[in-house]
Amino acid sequence: MGAAMLLLVVAVAGGVVLLGRDPRSPAGAGAPRTEASGSPSAGPSATPTEPPRMKVARAATLEAAPTCDTGTGAITPATIAIPGVTRGSGIVTPPRDANDIPGTPPLSTAGKYLFAWDTAQGTRPGDAAGNVLLNAHTWPDGSALGNALLAHLDVGGSVVVLGEGRRLCYRVTERVEVLASDGLPRYYDLDGPPQLAILACSGRRLGPGNWEKRTVWFASPVPA
Template sequence: MAVEEGNRRRDLALVAGVVGVVLAVLLAWLLLRGGDEPSRPAAVPPAATPTSTPTPAPPADPCARPATTGFVPRTLTVPGIARRARVLALPRDAAGVPGVPPVSDKLSFAWDRGGIEPGSAVGHVLLNTHTWPDGTAMGNKLLAGLQVGGRIVLRAGPRAACYTVTERTEVLASDGFPGWDAVDGPPEVVIVVCSGKRLGPGNWTHRTLWFASPATAT
């Protein structure tokens, strides 16, 4: 009986050892298999939705709501030639001739102070500017670029009056242009500059005049 009991214990120990080896092998196989599994791809964040940049609104056309009553002009614009050039309100001299800008101020305009104001329903708004022999003054720029169809915009703060050139003419200084300074009749802007040949300081053979009628928004 003792021998039989010993054999039984030996057989149980042998079985236990075999089971332990099998479990160890199975565990190792599972670990190795787990290590061979492909890694999951990293989550890709959703693409950001592009945002559009608002297009800035175009600047308001000053001619869309022109002044309906007269005002004293402060600036004058002629697209492509003058951008908000200064306008000086100057009185007439003792002989009744409209004032002109100082000789040193080659880029400003003079407006006939006390005369017809831009935005008025009748009469001529009188303006002038210098022409220089070296070609650098505002009058030279107008002579080179302002033609029939050109636009003239007079402003004072938010108020504006817009005009379209309907006539450009050159006359002898000695002849003048009858009616250029009319205070009645259809409203117009009249710009006068020296032109032709320079005979001396402030003395030119001709005058060029631009006549412009009230314009509407473009």
């Protein structure tokens, strides 16, 4: 998607296409896209590039070292901060489409810098099990949040989720890239350990809303 992939990462103006929701189905077919046909185009062979200096990718570190929350229980997330990627990107909760595919951020300039959180999954940050599904747009001109994630978020990176006066800290444990046609069924895991699953389109842009691959970051809670 112009943003995140739900194999995450959706047909939107950015460039994120999500994966199919049901682990039993091909996780690439019918996936939502995060790139709209009217978005800037770099041609069929374009690949995500490092985004220019902009508000979503400007900070190399958070203003202050985050203190992980010591409370227990789930929260409703409001913003996500990732050192080197974003000081604090907002979160939207679009509904799933008619094929039960998670929605993506709006196809707009503002939507380029937002995360989409799939509330239909039923998992919130702070829950005891299951994946919190997030996605962001990847744009062919390299200017969206998904591009910044691809350029700067690797294993060991920090992700801080803020909401309800609390901040939950996560550490990226795995970065996986798969062909869109192959998918990644475990992206939708409900029974495994608690973690964030962040998706964005990657690889070659084959056409509007059509990217060759999906990249997923799995991030586990950091003990307080």
